[in-house]
Amino acid sequence: MTVPEFIPFKAEAPQPLLRAIPAGAPYPVAALGPLQGAVQAVRGIALAPVAIPAQSALAVASLGVQGFANVETLGGPRALSLYCLTIAASGERKSACFGPLLDAVRDHEREAAVAQRDDMQSWQNAHALWKGERDRILSEAKKGKGEKRTAAQADLAALGGEPAAPPSPDRVVTEPTFEGLTRLYATGQPSLGIFSDEGGQFLGGHAMNSDNRQKTLTALNDLWQGNPIRRTRAGDGAYTLYGRRLAVHLMAQPGVAHAFMADPLAADSGFLARFLICEPPSAIGTRLHRLMTPDSGALGAFGNRLREILDTPMPMDADTRELQPRILPLSDGARSLLIEFHDTIETLQAPGGDLAHITGTASKAAEQAARIAGVLTLWQDLQAAEVLPQDMANAITLAQFYLSEAARLAEAATVSVEIERAEKLRKWLLESWGEPEIAQAEVVQSGPYALRDVKAAKPALALLEQCGWIVRLNKGTVVRGSARKDAWRIKRGVGNVV
Known part of the structure; x- marks a missing residue:
């Protein structure tokens, strides 16, 4: 047997393959303004990192108000849709944070489903009568010519179009395909949310496989922008859905999230840059039961406010269900703050600047601040006349935090x-x-x-x-x-x- 050659080891330690990601700044929970109380209440109950309920509250608030207005930005009016990605390991109590903030949405869906069943019965009867009358008119037209056919055309015009089925009450989905999401927009509510405390199921699911990833990213980019959904497929024909809105909150484990962040298509398409991303430090090992604090009523107030918003009819076309949101302007003070923030971030994107490695995300920071400010404004008052400076200041603080997280996590996203x-x-x-x-x-x-x-x-x-x-x-x-x-x-x- 050959004796292996002796090779002396080097004295120095091996080089690490993965450098530790530096700790991030604390989440600026005070900047959540009217959402702060509910976030702190959830944190007190779940003892999870505060960023998890904070992201959840922002996304739920966005879902609630995005159908009512577009906010003024430095680049023109934009949708109030927010896309959030929270990176947290298994056991960080993601579900415990998400559930209480979504309860009012679930209750609204349940009650709307009961009402829809009654409406569906009425629609089925009306549709049967409409179809029977239409069949009678067509049958009569086939029997004659000339005047009878002319009369049939007049009768069909008087009969009108096919009665529309009552829309689906669903407001939240977890892992839809592009086709499924489009169908839901066509037959249901014009304002939806993709919310999942197991976001890996969506990021790694059918909608994001190699065959569907491009069209899914394109569709979600368009929805963030407030653009129409265009659908062309053999058998279904071609149609366009205008005035639809989408809020997103995905919670994913680090491995899944970092792989998503490293995906060139997600980065190059601008999809990743549209997300408010954070990876809070783990709270595992510090969640002592004696440290829990009961909710003093903030969660109930949050749920009541959300129900008020969900029960308010959204401005839309009655036939097409196209949203017709108003424009929420910025006050002079809010616009001045946003301009100052924009110009500061712009200078940091220059070659060699602190944000030169994340220009895609940085270039959207001012718009994200305006969107967050609009969400905070309408959460307090759906009829608000303008965004006030305090709400814009809070939104800029939040946008700065998310920008710092994007810069901090950029290295993790480049791991091959x-x-x-x-x-x-x-x-x-x-x-x-x-x-x-x-x-x-x-x-x-x-x-x-x-x-x-x-x-x-x-x-x-x-x-x-x-x-x-x-x-x-x-x-x-x-x-x-x-x-x-x-x-x-x-x-x-x-x-x-x-």
């Missing part, structure tokens, strides 16, 4: 698949593989599932070698009874913690 695989292999070698050496064939046979292929294992091993976690053995070295073409000695005991 190869680095992620190499990190999985590194942990497996140190924690699960008990031998001092490893051969490429052994990785393919027994390693992490994602690396059980030479094309995946080879670059991961090369990266670990480059960073000093393994040291290559001479070709032909016998390891576990076989001469190995590719084998390495594992470096243990020195800097094994990243």
Whole structure:
């Protein structure tokens, strides 16, 4: 048996594959203004990071008010739709934060569903009468010519169009396809929300697979902008839906979220830049039951206000259900604050600037601030005449926080698949593989599932070698009874913690 060549290890520790992401700034919960009380109440009950209920409250408020107005921005009127992405690991009590803030929406949907069943019965009767009369007119027309056909045309015109079925009461969906979302807009409410405390199911689901990703991103980009939905498909024909709005809040685990953030299509299409993203520090280990605080009524007030908004008829065309929102202007003071914020962010995007690496997100920061300000304004008063300076100041504080989070998390979004695989292999070698050496064939046979292929294992091993976690053995070295073409000695005991 050939004795493996002795290769002295370097004294210095191996290089980390993944640099730790620096901690972010505390969430500016006071800037939530009228939403602050409910957010603090949920945090007191769930003891979760405050950013989780904060994101939830903003998204729910956006869902409530987005159908009533477009807010003035420096680039013209824009929708009040907000897209939120919250990154949190399993066990961070995402559902416990989301549920209480969505209760009023669920109650509204339930009650509307009961009313719809009654309306559906009336519609079925009306539709049966309409269809019977139409069939009679057409039958009479087939029997005659000339005057009878002319009379039939007049009768059809007098009969009118087919009665429309009562719209679906649903306001929230979890993981829709583009086709499903379009159908719901065509037959249901013009203002919807995609809300999920398991956002990975949407980001990794059918709507976002390789065949559908492009059209889904394009459709959601259009909805954020307030653009119409255009649908063309054999069998369904072509149609356009105007005046639809969408709010989004996805909560996803770090691995799923970072992969989404690293997707070139999500970045290049501008989809990622439309999100308010945050990854709060974990609260696991600090959630002592004795620290819980009961709700003093703030959640009830939030639910009551949300019900008031949901029960208020949205301005829309009665036939097409196209929203016809008014324009919510900025006060002079609010506009001055927004201009100052815009110009500050613009200078930081110059080459070498602090935001030069996230220009897509930074370029939308002023618009995001205006949208948030509009949401806070209408949450307090649907008939508000303008956005006041205090609401704009709060919105700018929030927009600055989200911008700082985007800058902080940008490095995590650039982690390649190869680095992620190499990190999985590194942990497996140190924690699960008990031998001092490893051969490429052994990785393919027994390693992490994602690396059980030479094309995946080879670059991961090369990266670990480059960073000093393994040291290559001479070709032909016998390891576990076989001469190995590719084998390495594992470096243990020195800097094994990243």
